[in-house]
Amino acid sequence: MKETVIHLDNVWKTYKMGEFEVNALRGLNLEVKKGELLAIMGPSGSGKSTAVNMVGALDMPTRGKILLEGHDISKLSESDLAQIRGKKIGFIFQQFNLINTLTALENIALPMVFQNIVKEERLQRAKYLLEMVGLSDRMHHKPTELSGGQQQRVAIARALSNNPEVVLADEPTGNLDSKTGETVISFLQNLNRKEGKTIILVTHDANVAHHADRIEFLKDGAIVKSKKNMKGG
Amino acid sequence: MNLELIKYALLNVRKRKLRSGLTVLSILIGVTAIYALVSFGVGLQNYVDVIAEQAGVDKIFLQARGIGAPGTDPNFFISKDDVEFVEKINGVQEISGLYMKTSEVKKDRQIKFVFGTGIDPDKWEFIEESFTAGVEKGRALKKGDIDKAVLGYNYQLENKIFRKPVSLGEKLEINGRKFEVVGFFEEIGNPQDDSNIYFTYGAIEDMFPEVKDKFGWAMVKANRNTEPRALAESIQEKLRKHKGQEEGKEDFFVQTFEDALQTFTNIITVLNGVLVLIALISVIVAAVNTTNTMYTAVLERTKEIGVMKAVGARNSSILHIYVVESGIVGLIGGIMGVLLGFAISSIGGAIAVQAGFSFLKPAFPIWLTSGSILFAFTVGAISGVLPAIRASKLRPVDALRYE
Secondary structure: OOOEEEEEEEEEEEEEEOOEEEEEEEEEEEEEEOOOEEEEEOOOOOOHHHHHHHHOOOOOOOEEEEEEOOEEOOOOOHHHHHHHHHHHEEEEOOOOOOOOOOOHHHHHHHHHHOOOOOHHHHHHHHHHHHHHOOOHHHOOOOHHHOOHHHHHHHHHHHHOOOOOOEEEEEOOOOOOOHHHHHHHHHHHHHHHHHOOOEEEEEEOOHHHHOOOOEEEEEEOOEEEEEEEOOOOO | OOHHHHHHHHHHHHHOHHHHHHHHHHHHHHHHHHHHHHHHHHHHHHHHHHHHHHHOOOEEEEEEOOOOOOOOOOOOOEEHHHHHHHHOOOOEEEEEEEEEEEEEEEEOOEEEEEEEEEEOHHHHHHHHHHHOOOEEEEOOOOOOOOOEEEEOHHHHOOOOOOOOOOOOOOEEEEOOEEEEEEEEEOOOOOOOHHHOEEEEHHHHHHHOHHHOOEEOEEEEEEOOOOOHHHHHHHHHHHHHHHHOOOOOOOOEEEEEHHHHHHHHHHHHHHHHHHHHHHHHHHHHHHHHHHHHHHHHHHHHOHHHHHHHHHOOOOHHHHHHHHHHHHHHHHHHHHHHHHHHHHHHHHHHHHHHHHOOOOOOOOOOOHHHHHHHHHHHHHHHHHHHHHHHHHHHHOOHHHHHHOO
């Protein structure tokens, strides 16, 4: 039995919209095992984004617990959460979200800056990751000088910079053409298989989701269906 | 504070060149004004300190109460009797009365009106000590020099008082009489003193018999063991009684050199202070402008802040980035302001010296330069604090969603 990395235990998230209360999550239960490639699917408004924010420690639940490697993080301060995010979770966003003033290399090294890793080590690791995503020749390019696919590869390298346990990819192919999207997905798959990274893939695209070991379907703030994918891509 | 974060802040300043430039400009204006004004203030204070040191603080002025420069109002004067009376007061080491008369000087058909000072040739050394200037060229006046004069520094210069410089031995027509120039005074530092003409008592009394024994003012030196301020009070009181005048209605006044200098310094300091205050207002406006710019920057980079928080930036790191960023803007404004202020003061000072106001020489002590730069950095950094707090408190989930 593989150990659980993330456990969402009866998580509720309620937003106040004027006089109304909207429950974005209604007692969500989700367990993510170490080394798993999990896809979360659901239509818009299903609570997908809110669930991702919980899993990524970007937001706190109104009720319920979030356990990261067995520790409850739902009561931590924002600064402590930032430290945990930086160390344990790598984010990949639909819109890449690279910092335009920084070069590819500096973008990748940025999460290490916040973990106070020394400069030589930062550069060495950032260069290694750039090589891994096949962009060594774009080291000193700014994001605006890179194609969408290249930007997403830089974003993947950035997500790996602190060697996190979990990589959280929120619609990583949403802004890419299908061919580039495939490359990115196979990249994530490789990370999962060869490096043993736990990958959580949030998507509304069934073609993307079918690469996962397991698919969780979300609707109205709760899991409505679970599907094991024996083929795994 | 991580060096990388400083570098990142610097990159942001550089990226928004126009906006950063305008913010820098607003800070620069205030710092330039403050730096230039204070440099003149300090220069003047230095000048006054030197004068005070050279002339000594043991000098006391005894002056007739009148309108305008001493000696110009014929109804008020210090009489020879007053001088002789004061000379006997306990604590007075030396006293010398000085005549002051407006004089007409002619050279090559050019006519100028200047102050003529009548000096007791026997007290020449005492006068030089009091004026903190001596004869630079030629010789001092001697008893019996009825048709000889010593001129102020500026007469030696071309196009200053006359088109052509006056030379030693030259004969000038002063008040209708011929005078031989036997010496020139050193530069005193203001155009009025440097255009003075010095005569012996005899010469003045000969030209203006009506002022005989009626001095414009007198210079007193206190004994080594006498406190000048106390002596000034004692002179005031005794001379009043001697002249049978009521307190507060004297036709003369007594002031120590130090107090006179202090009065002068105070006026200049207040004037300078008012100007610095106005400059400070412009710095406050610049600070508000910087705060506004930083709020815009935070708004513009909300998503970026969200990304940084997602990849592990603590609230304090974000706070540092924005405070440093606006501090850098202040720092640049400060450095440029100091450079510009230095240029303006130097040029202004050179012009003032050219015009004969050599006491208006700016000074640039290291504390002023470093202080101005530090001040600008601090103003910049403080202006960035509120926007930085807002940036640091953004919730990552909201910031990431911001478009």
